Amino acid sequence: xxxxxxxxxxxxxxxxxxxxxxxxxxxxxxxxxxxxxxxxxxxxxxxxxxxxxxxxxxxxxxxxxxxxxxxxxxxxxxxxxxxxxxxxxxxxxxxxxxxxxxxxxxxxxxxxxxxxxxxxxx
Numbered sequence: 001x002x003x004x005x006x007x008x009x010x011x012x013x014x015x016x017x018x019x020x021x022x023x024x025x026x027x028x029x030x031x032x033x034x035x036x037x038x039x040x041x042x043x044x045x046x047x048x049x050x051x052x053x054x055x056x057x058x059x060x061x062x063x064x065x066x067x068x069x070x071x072x073x074x075x076x077x078x079x080x081x082x083x084x085x086x087x088x089x090x091x092x093x094x095x096x097x098x099x100x101x102x103x104x105x106x107x108x109x110x111x112x113x114x115x116x117x118x119x120x121x122x
Contacts, residue, residue, distance in 0.1 A: 020038070020043070020103075022048050023103070044094065049094065065094060067094060
């Protein structure tokens with residue numbers, strides 16, 4: 001059997017779709033919203049977020065996207081959006097972070113000073 005992401009097949013068996021469930025939480029600072037998202041096969045953090053929310057972002061090509069707004073809550077000189085997967089600070093752009101298994105995703109609207117502290121503690 002060959003395992004490819006969330007699909008598998010054998011010589012005598014066709015590929016099967018596998019459904020994944022992702023718990024998506026967005027912390028807007030003043031309130032949180034959580035949703036359980038069902039996806040088919042492999043998806044990215046960006047796919048999951050954009051399936052539920054209105055987002056704005058800048059595309060930096062091979063480096064990926066940089067999120068600038070979720071539901072009109074935009075980054076500014078004091079706050080930015082940052083995300084965590086399964087409780088860990090993400091290490092790549094949301095469109096580059098592939099979810100191969102059921103995951104917990106949390107986007108947080110945080111003070112830039114607090115975000116810098118997260119990176120200095122790694």
